Amino acid sequence: EKGGYEHFMLKEIHEQPRSIQDCFRGRLNAKDGWVQLGGIKDHIEKIGKAKRIIFVACGTSWHAALVGEYLFEDLARIPVEVEYASEFRYRNPIIGEDDIVIAISQSGETADTLAALDIAKKKGATTLGICNVVGSSISRVTDAGSYTHAGPEIGVASTKAFTAQVTVLTLMALSIAKERATMSESQFRTILTELEQIPNKVSKVLEQNDLIEHISDVYQNANNALYLGRGSSFPVALEGALKLKEISYIHAEGYPAAEMKHGPIALIDEEMPVFVIATQGTSYEKVVSNIQEVKARKGKIIAIVTEGDTQVKAMADHVIEIPDTDENLVPLLATIPLQLLSYHVAVMRGCNVDQPRNLAKSVTVE
Numbered sequence: 393e394k395g396g397y398e399h400f401m402l403k404e405i406h407e408q409p410r411s412i413q414d415c416f417r418g419r420l421n422a423k424d425g426w427v428q429l430g431g432i433k434d435h436i437e438k439i440g441k442a443k444r445i446i447f448v449a450c451g452t453s454w455h456a457a458l459v460g461e462y463l464f465e466d467l468a469r470i471p472v473e474v475e476y477a478s479e480f481r482y483r484n485p486i487i488g489e490d491d492i493v494i495a496i497s498q499s500g501e502t503a504d505t506l507a508a509l510d511i512a513k514k515k516g517a518t519t520l521g522i523c524n525v526v527g528s529s530i531s532r533v534t535d536a537g538s539y540t541h542a543g544p545e546i547g548v549a550s551t552k553a554f555t556a557q558v559t560v561l562t563l564m565a566l567s568i569a570k571e572r573a574t575m576s577e578s579q580f581r582t583i584l585t586e587l588e589q590i591p592n593k594v595s596k597v598l599e600q601n602d603l604i605e606h607i608s609d610v611y612q613n614a615n616n617a618l619y620l621g622r623g624s625s626f627p628v629a630l631e632g633a634l635k636l637k638e639i640s641y642i643h644a645e646g647y648p649a650a651e652m653k654h655g656p657i658a659l660i661d662e663e664m665p666v667f668v669i670a671t672q673g674t675s676y677e678k679v680v681s682n683i684q685e686v687k688a689r690k691g692k693i694i695a696i697v698t699e700g701d702t703q704v705k706a707m708a709d710h711v712i713e714i715p716d717t718d719e720n721l722v723p724l725l726a727t728i729p730l731q732l733l734s735y736h737v738a739v740m741r742g743c744n745v746d747q748p749r750n751l752a753k754s755v756t757v758e
């Protein structure tokens with residue numbers, strides 16, 4: 393059942409080229425230039441007119457929502473708020489009929505996310521779901537939604553569900569962009585073409601497994617780790633840190649790279665591994681400066697860079713290359729090495745990878 397892999401988590405990490413492809417099926421065609429999410433088709437006009445969109449989610453799904461915020465704002469030019477479901481439900485949130493509330497949940501059963509939806513519905517908002525488990529509670533109570541089609545995820549640490557959530561969010565952002573005419577046709581087609589190539593590029597990232605295993609070996613005894621990224625790579629940093637915490641029990645924090653100097657920089661010494669997403673794009677030079685700040689304090693840099701990078705390579709202790717892609721799609725690639733790294737570190741530390749202590753696959757109590 394583990395398909396020859398030692399753990400479900402490793403199997404699920406390796407399934408990602410396939411699960412992302414499954415998520416695309418019947419939903420996009422780069423050659424003809426269209427995107428369609430059947431589940432939200434009937435609501436697309438209303439979504440296009442919405443004053444804002446609010447995402448509610450927990451854990452890894454909340455990180456996907458943060459990536460969604462960048463995508464929706466950049467591509468569809470709609471204001472987005474991202475809320476922890478558990479916080480949202482206990483406030484007196486200001487929502488009305490013009491709002492769209494989108495719940496993201498792998499299991500579709502998370503108690504706090506369900507409760508947040510209940511409040512949104514009572515206040516008259518349109519509710520959508522992005523779930524993996526077909527027929528789950530969240531998929532049933534929402535007005536409409538799109539499944540991620542990642543297939544069953546058994547490992548407690550979410551991997552392929554996350555990349556499938558980000559894929560659906562990308563397709564949703566593109567559908568809304570089309571409805572609102574916020575992208576030029578050429579921009580639209582370029583990103584579709586790039587998106588279609590993501591499964592192949594994920595396979596290329598997975599080929600770096602041996603290098604990632606070697607890096608995991610070097611840092612397996614760390615007591616702390618810092619993860620940094622800017623733009624939509626900031627949520628990738630959060631997700632990388634969460635994966636390390638939950639399965640290897642190493643304390644890790646994700647931070648927007650520029651915030652480091654407002655506190656966490658005090659923690660940096662020669663014992664501190666700092667994982668940085670430093671791919672080509674608008675904030676590349678800024679991230680390079682952040683790396684210099686870490687190196688000046690003798691921190692260890694493990695950087696995820698774009699293939700062919702030379703500048704970061706010259707400064708970092710280790711680099712992991714990922715193929716070049718559209719800046720909006722970087723999270724789909726940059727997440728993969730961080731998943732593999734957490735996996736290998738956890739195995740080396742003798743942890744129960746598929747069933748980490750104190751965690752459950754679906755959190756149906758608040």
Ligand code: F6R
Nearest residue numbers: 451452453497498499502549550
């Ligand atoms: C982390 C993880 C959890 C879940 C969270 C939400 O790897 O699996 O943080 O993401 O409990 O679960 P869902 O997506 O089922 O609502």
